[in-house]
Amino acid sequence: MTIVDGGESPSRLEGKISAMIVCWILGFGSLIAWNSMLTIGDYYYNLFPDYHPSRVLTLVYQPFAFGTMSILAYNESKINTRRRNIFGYSLFVASTFMLLVLDLATSGRGGLGSFIGICAIVAFFGVADACVQGGIVGDLSFMLPDFIQSFFAGLAASGALTSALRLITKAAFEMSNNGLRKGAMLFLAISTLFEFLCVLLYTYFFPKLPIVKYFRSKAALEGSKTVQADLAAAGIQTKDDHHEQNERLSNKQLFIQNIDYALDLFLIYVLTLSIFPGFLYENTGEHKLGTWYPLVLIASYNVWDLISRYLPLVKFLKIESRKGLTIAILSRFLLIPAFYFTAKYGDQGWDDIARIIPGINKWSPHSLCNDCST
Incomplete structure (x- = not known):
């Protein structure tokens, strides 16, 4: 050429x-x-x-x-x-x-x-x-x-x-x-x-x-x-x-070389989409904010989603090990009981905190997966 x-x-x-x-x-x-x-x-x-x-x-x-x-x-x-x-x-x-x-x-x-x-x-x-x-x-x-x-x-x-x-x-x-x-x-x-x-x-x-x-x-x-x-x-x-x-490289070769990244991204979205947005709209009960409450929850999630996107720029927060990245992503599933108990027993403050946490820990591993794989 x-x-x-x-x-x-x-x-x-x-x-x-x-x-x-x-x-x-x-x-x-x-x-x-x-x-x-x-x-x-x-x-x-x-x-x-x-x-x-x-x-x-x-x-x-x-x-x-x-x-x-x-x-x-x-x-x-x-x-x-x-x-x-x-x-x-x-x-x-x-x-x-x-x-x-x-x-x-x-x-x-x-x-x-x-x-x-x-x-x-x-x-x-x-x-x-x-x-x-x-x-x-x-x-x-x-x-x-x-x-x-x-x-x-x-x-x-x-x-x-x-x-x-x-x-x-x-x-x-x-x-x-x-x-x-x-x-x-x-x-x-x-x-x-x-x-x-x-x-x-x-x-x-x-x-x-x-x-x-x-x-x-x-x-x-x-x-x-x-x-x-x-x-x-x-x-x-x-x-x-x-x-x-x-x-x-063939698509098969690329997939085999990056199969852990593919699995990581799959696990990230399995958990994220089980909570966001359906759970926020339908399982948070009635609150003083009325129709504003789901929007506020989604906004708080998205703001921390944005902030966490830049966390890997802080060197000591960046996970460079592929195994460490997978462990961090699997640890997100430990949050599932938190959503059940906050939805069933918690007040608005605990509900907000529960929504913020996945916003923080979604984008950090997500961005690292994308940066490493590209």
């Missing part, structure tokens, strides 16, 4: 800070749609009190995300990464907008038909998530570790900022007629616009940054075929020299 437009050395390239900001925004955008569904759960519980929205929507979302990710991973070397990521963000835009359209078309009425429609849209969220998160991480793995860190920082910030935005919109419309619905609709509209911003940034701005062009050109020289469309978008042409290229 020959690059017609030669590159500079990375020390002289411009655009690193801009690229990190864009990566953060792209990370934020890859989860804002799903976090939007979680944080307007109070509205959906008002519409569908008998359908357990937070539990059902999670069960719909995850299989589609996992199935799509598996298919894309199997065919990774044949897939145009640029089209994959643009399709993913565009699907986020369309799906979030469809939530607005569905609510307007039904005038905010509940019923089985509306709930099935929402489930179908959430399935598209899962497909989009698989396209974007895997595609962006794979794309950034050719570049600086700082870019991947920025992307994951955006992922972590998504929950906290969407919770804050949801609390603001709920407060703004609480006293107005049909305020719960108005707040949810404004929230979804803002989310749609932000997803559209991600499409524009990834399509037109990110590929033209000098440092991004350099690393994509370098990846092409090393034999990567998935960056050719990105280079073309930046005005860089490539041609095949038919020289021998380094062969990549």
Whole structure:
């Protein structure tokens, strides 16, 4: 592979800070749609009190995300990464907008038909998530570790900022007629616009940054075929020299080498999704805060989720042993009795503490798994 437009050395390239900001925004955008569904759960519980929205929507979302990710991973070397990521963000835009359209078309009425429609849209969220998160991480793995860190920082910030935005919109419309619905609709509209911003940034701005062009050109020289469309978008042409290229490991070899990381991530989400969000909405009882209480619990979880994302940056808190990482993740299951007893016997203060702990200990091992595996 020959690059017609030669590159500079990375020390002289411009655009690193801009690229990190864009990566953060792209990370934020890859989860804002799903976090939007979680944080307007109070509205959906008002519409569908008998359908357990937070539990059902999670069960719909995850299989589609996992199935799509598996298919894309199997065919990774044949897939145009640029089209994959643009399709993913565009699907986020369309799906979030469809939530607005569905609510307007039904005038905010509940019923089985509306709930099935929402489930179908959430399935598209899962497909989009698989396209974007895997595609962006794979794309950034050719570049600086700082870019991947920025992307994951955006992922972590998504929950906290969407919770804050949801609390603001709920407060703004609480006293107005049909305020719960108005707040949810404004929230979804803002989310749609932000997803559209991600499409524009990834399509037109990110590929033209000098440092991004350099690393994509370098990846092409090393034999990567998935960056050719990105280079073309930046005005860089490539041609095949038919020289021998380094062969990549097979998917099976990669999986065997990283099977402990795969198991760790599986265990992280098994426990997290058993608590968040369904348990928070349905098993915390009646409290003085009323409909605000689940939102406050989710916000506290997300804030500590964000804080814990940066704990591995503190050297003495970083777990570098793969065995130690697995032990830390397994120790999270010792918290299960705490949730049972706080839900059954504890007051609000103990309930809050019980929600904060998994927020802290989810992202620390999660971020370490991702950082080590990439």
